[in-house]
Amino acid sequence: MKHVSWLIVGGGIQGMTAAVHLRRKAGIPADKIAVIDPHAEPLAVWKERTEKIRMPYLRSSFVHHLSPDPLELEKRGDSFLGRYKRPSRSMFYNTSMDLLHEAGLQNSWIQDTVVKAEKSKDGWKVYGNNTIVSTTNLLLAPGGGSKPIIPEALQPHAVHVYDPAFDPAAVTGRAIVVGGGISAAHTAVFLAEQADAEPVLLHRRPLQVSQFDSDPGWLGPKRMQAFSRMDDRSRRTCLHQERRTGSMTRELLFKLRRMERAGRLTILQDEAVSSTRHEDGMIELALSSGCSLQAETVTACTGFSRELPGSSWLKPLIEAYSLPCADCGYPKLSPSLMWTDRLYVTGALAELEIGPSARNIAGAQRAARRIVESASM
Ligand SMILES: Cc1cc2nc3c(=O)[nH]c(=O)nc-3n(C[C@H](O)[C@H](O)[C@H](O)COP(=O)(O)OP(=O)(O)OC[C@H]3O[C@@H](n4cnc5c(N)ncnc54)[C@H](O)[C@@H]3O)c2cc1C
Secondary structure (H helix, E strand, O other): OEEEEEEEEOOOHHHHHHHHHHHHOOOOOHHHEEEEEOOOOOOHHHHHHHHHOOOOEOOOOOOOOOOOOOOHHHHHOOOEEOOOOEEEHHHHHHHHHHHHHHOOHHHHEEEOOEEEEEEEOOEEEEEEOOOEEEEEEEEEOOOOOOOEOOOHHHOOOOEEOOOOOOOHHHOOEEEEEEOOOHHHHHHHHHHHHOOOEEEEEEEOOOOEEOOOOOOHHHHOHHHHHHHHHOOHHHHHHHHHHHOOOOEEOHHHHHHHHHHHHOOOOEEEEOOEEEEEEOOOOOEEEEEOOOOEEEEOEEEEOOOEOOOOOOHHHHHHHHHHOOOOEOOOOOEOOOOOOEEEOOEEEOHHHHHHHHOOOOOOHHHHHHHHHHHHHHHHO
């Protein structure tokens, strides 16, 4: 059985940011770190989703990436946009892969899915479908959005944009894209650019502009000190209120409006209340205004379930070791993001401690710093 100092469950942005910090800031040798994830390569979910919607630039700025050096991207790349120097998707991804390579983490990858973890005399014993790994420290980074949500009114006719089987390039004819956030906007723009698609962007609330998906104040001590003084319930309410899900950057809204003016895209504020498929294959959406829309495809860009990430194998772990959880089911953590003896979490699982930025790249950096500080003590 392989033994490591650090086993990271989940090789997405969060897990790999922690891995790079453990290498660079805590000096943990690469062969003492393992990352377990069902995909063939790191950052697979992020790559698949951002490529699928053809997101050209990140929403976050040039200082947010996998490295502890804030200027890492600026030193290496030259493809940035606007006053916040938002990195291009390809440059961000390529630099991330270079960083992982330079950290010597290519042999740390174990392609498997974790199904169980238990305490052992050396720390933790973690079971994948095909592997067992023993580790001194266990870090959970299983992501936050694995279960796509399609509103009942659109079921069963809509497909979720992040359904692995959905390919926007295969969409032709009249197409309805449902949602008001960046996934919906990028998808509608992509379809509007295709000669054989006629997209309608259907959104229920007025389109909202926000440069970032939470106020940058949540990265600093002032707002975070107030957050850390709140009880768990207030923290959860604050997370709901402060995350600007379903918003988009100003430049993306301008792009949508330009395409609308050019007659390549219809933008409609309304809400689907039911859907029917006709014999000719067309899908009809009945709208709350009393109107209806017909299309060949309906793509739901409507987010993910809010349930505890990894709940199928985390719930038994929580029960077995009476791990502290808030009423919302999410972990109650120490400031170093430790849940219990040498069991750490990051990303969505750490949001009651890291605050509204927890699920983003900036949150990944903040979480990694805290974990590494505690590991170096
Ligand atoms: C289209 C899009 C654009 C975005 N743009 C930005 C941006 O510009 N800036 C920003 O800051 N944020 C952005 N985000 C948000 C942010 O990038 C993501 O929230 C972030 O990638 C989440 O990282 P993660 O590691 O938590 O999750 P994931 O990327 O989902 O990675 C989690 C990994 O854990 C694995 N896993 C899960 N369960 C198990 C298990 N039992 N065993 C082993 N492995 C497991 C999964 O397979 C997955 O590979 C964007 C998100 C999307 C979808």
